[in-house]
Amino acid sequence: MNPYLFTSHRLGFRTWQPFDLDDFTAINADQEVMRFFQKPLSREETQAMMDRMQRMFEERGFCYFAVNLLETKELIGTIGLGWKTFEADFTPCVDIGWRISKKWWNKGLTTEGAIACLEFAKQKGIREVLSMASIGNTASIQVMKKIGMSHWKDFDHSELQNFPDIQRCSLYRISL
Template sequence: MTEIRTPRLLLRRWQEDDLVPMSEIHADPEVMRWIADGSTRDLEQTADAIERWEEEWDDEGFGLFAVELLGSGELIGFTGLSVPDFLPEVLPAVEIGWRLGRPFWGQGYASEAAHAALEFALQDRGLDRVVSICQPGNRASENVMRKLGMTLQRETVHPAYAHALHVYEIDLTEYVG
């Protein structure tokens, strides 16, 4: 089982007990504001998502990690890697992403977890390029992308929802661990 420890976090595979706390994160309109069409997700949709995330681990050898606080064991969201099939123009690519519950914003957890996931991508999984995609105006995510050393590579439009997207990128030659 793949696990990564950072000073404050444990990045790990998904467990049955993660469903309810992740569905609570997905039910928060502020958390979901910048995701897809901005819709919240219910328990069943969250269960389907976790199942897809676990399948990606099996199929690709990487995926989205459940992120928990080391001190309390509380699930705070996810970070990790996925194939951005929703945006064919950037393929082939692997995307790094994150989603944390609102109580955990502004404490550096997203940057800490994303840095560990990026290191996993480039050093453990041998990827030579990673992208990250967000809507313009999502300053918090763009700040994390810049902290990771990523740079804006292109502006495009979401093919399903027709809103603008920014695509950031880093390659192994630019990575400073």
């Protein structure tokens, strides 16, 4: 049985499974991967995130998916769609985001996966997708540009008030 909801050339996108916990915990615990987030996540916090993603998928039909490299079935991280409701003049909104293991950086996988997720969003009838990243996160901003998103504005993220180094974010959007 095919475990994937959809695939790209090199990647398979699926819902989260209990066997993902160890690998995803390792990714979420990596200081460099988590540089533009509030903090690295513990095993318990990673499990809670996976649970939230499962609920989001059940409720909305999308989430930040578990992503495997098709060739090896290795979990490389997460790429997908989220539902953002934090306080801002552009929420609620559908967001595209990613977090992948350092091992897979600079190989075009995030861009490839994000393009596949935009196509999935289009098939789901989603008309606009936003993406946000701390203004210092040039790698993620570069992916946003590569997948055809346009800079909309910069803003102070309401959930990052206690994290001034990452609070100022760039917001990108694309119409589907």
